[in-house]
Structures are given as structure tokens and as C-alpha cells.
Amino acid sequence: MSMPKEEGLDHSLAFLKEGYEFILHRRKSFQSNVFETTLLGKKAICLGGKEGAELFYDSDKFMRAGAAPNRLVKTLFGEGGVQTLDGEQHHNRKSMFMSIMTRTQLQKLDKLIETEWMHASERWEKADQTTLYDESQLILMKAACAWAGVPLDDEEKRTEQMRHLFESPAAIGPSHWQGRVSRSGVDEWISNLVEQVRRGDLHPIQEGALYVFSWHRDANGELLPKEVAAVEVVNILRPIVAISIYIAFAALALHQFPEEKERLKKGDGSIHRFVQEVRRYYPFFPATMAKVKHDFEWQGYQFKEGTMTLLDLYGNNHDPHLWEQPDLFRPDRFLDWEESPFDFIPQGGGDFHMGHRCAGEWVTIQVMEVSVDYLVNRLQYKVPDQDLSYSHSSMPSMPKSQMILSHVRKVPD
């Protein structure tokens, strides 16, 4: 049987134009959770739905080596990172990440984030207005470095470099090249720290990523090359700073859905469900990608070895077959969510330990919970007139004004 296929030579421009909705539009028009298209001049298969996600995370059928485009590796991922590994090598590296995601470690991060929110809000009280997206990046960077055991030398410069890494992968021209320059800068900074740890000249906290990753041994019992250990430490710092995008969206949701904010204030709603709905509703990563490992057949369709395959992350979170009225912001939908690892997948799906699901999903949820609690219960502020619209095609997306707050005051204890 032949797979539903998009006519035409190449659909890369349509992907850029339709952005997050590119795959879901076609899943709806083909009435199929699998179809074939052409992207960057190559055949690509797009998968969606629960079954599509389950198939995508079958590591006997798909592999990650060579799947990510160069512009992603040179900015967001870094070279030799966990995202590009398969099999035993991936299990070994992923266990290194998951070993620092313990309850005690997460509680430590909570406290660090809370302290940074407190310091930042003291600063904001003295200013006319503040841009939440920028300011939360500083909060997150300081807390992330303290958590990871990384001495932060020039906080503004380093925070900006981290931001370039996640803002630049899909950018064109100078903004993209800025991302590559920042990647070299942060890799060099952290490689030097790894070297110092190994020489015994630097003694970071032993539970933090810098120490753990500097001394981690791969499946052959070897220390990681210092450049790779550095890329992995950045795989902790960079995405923690990227939570600023979700914090900006959470503040937008509190503004756009004031009834939900009121419920949270009264203790009638749940911050956890609110955070889950922010992650479901707003766009972040459109898709993730892998390559077909060996020829196989699925539901009568042929998957040929080496074919690029995209999983529709945004589309699954907005799939009307999986969510009732997916375009409504309704945190209470999570009251009876069955916790499938394949429907709600803003940070990937499947198993944390065995597959490529985001290693920092628990961190993200917790950091957002602390931040939403701060915005709802610990601060008073106004949202002045500004452009709060956000694009469904620029990646990553965020409110255009980056959430300006004014008249910020701490709520007296």
C-alpha cells in the first residue's frame, strides 16, 4: 500500500510558513497519522497520533545518529551530545543525566529558583517596568549554574550566549551565525572547567552536573572527551534558561485567562494542572526527528532505511482525537488525563531512561510551578499595553513584547 503523499517538489517553504501546524494540517487533510512529504529536497515521513508516537520511540525501528540537521547540531545540541546517540552508548549517557534528577536534587533547584525570584523581584520593585523573558533568563541561569556547580563569571554575557543557542537554530543570516559563535564560546568556557575539575584545581559540588559529567565513564569505561562532557553540561544549563519561554507564556496565560488566575489565587485550581496546560497549549518545539534504522512495514506502509522521519510534537498536543476542544485553554482537562507517554508530548514521548524523552521534563515542571506560584501569590504587577501576539511559525515562538510587567510589588508575607 502506498503512503499518503504530498504532491509537489519540495515543501520546506510551506513548513516555514505554517510552522507548528504544518504536520497537523496535513494529518487532517489526509485523514492519516502518517504521510510522506519532501523537506530540504529529501523524502520525509511525518508521524502523529498515539500510535505514530509509539512507533517513533521504538528504538529497533528508528535511530538518531545523523538525523539532526547540521544547523541544529552547531547551535542547540552541540557535537557528540546525548541527542545524537543510539543503543548502548545512549543508555549509558542518558543514565548519567537521569542520575542527577533525584528528588533531593530537584528540591535543591526549587530553593535556588525561589531565592533568585526573590532577589529579582526586589530589583523590579525599583524599576518602572521589567521584561519578564529577559529577567527570568538571569534568574534561571544563576540558579542553573549554582545547581550544576558551575562558577558563573560574567552572568550577563553567559546568559546571552545560552539564549543564542536556543533562539538561533531556525534563524537565518546573522542571528543564526551568532548562535554558532555563542556555541563555540560556551563549549570552550565549560571545557576549561571540566579540565580544571579533572586536574583538581576546581572542586564543584559533587552532586552537580559539572562534577558528575566530568567524572562519568562511557560504556567502555573511558572518561568522556572534555569537549563532550562540556556539551552535556550545556545540555543542562541551556534548556533550564530556555524555560524562560514557558515562563513568558505562563504569564501570558495568567493575563489572557484571568479566571484561571483567580482560581489559583483562591486555591481552587491547581498550579500543576495550569503548568501542564501551558506546556500543552503554547508552541515550543514543533517536531523531533529520527531516521529509519532498517526497512520495515507498518500498517501496510513501507518505511525505507535512512528515511528522515518527523514526530508531530505540537500536533499531538492539539490533536482533536486526543484532546477535547484542544484549542481551548482548560487546565482541568488534566484532572482525568490518563498519563499516556504518547499523547501529551511537548518534551518528547516514551520512556525517560530507555528513549530520547527530555531528561529535564521534571525540572521544567518544577521550575514552572515555582515561577507560576511567584507570579500568582507572591507578586502584584500590571501588564501594560504591548504586543502580546505570538507567531505559529517563528521557532521558538513567544509573546512578541516578551511580557513587559509594570508596577511590580512583592505581596507582604
Ligand code: HEM
Ligand atoms: C524548556 C523546556 C523544554 C522543552 C520544551 C524541552 C523539549 C525537549 C524535546 C522535544 C526533546 C527531544 C525529545 C526527542 O527527541 O524524542 C528534549 C530532549 C532533551 N532535553 Fe529537553 N526540553 C526542555 C527542558 C529541558 C531541561 C530543563 C533539561 C535539563 C535540565 C533538558 C534536557 C534535555 C536532554 C538532555 C535531552 C536529550 C535526551 C535524549 O536524547 O535522550 N530539557 N527536550
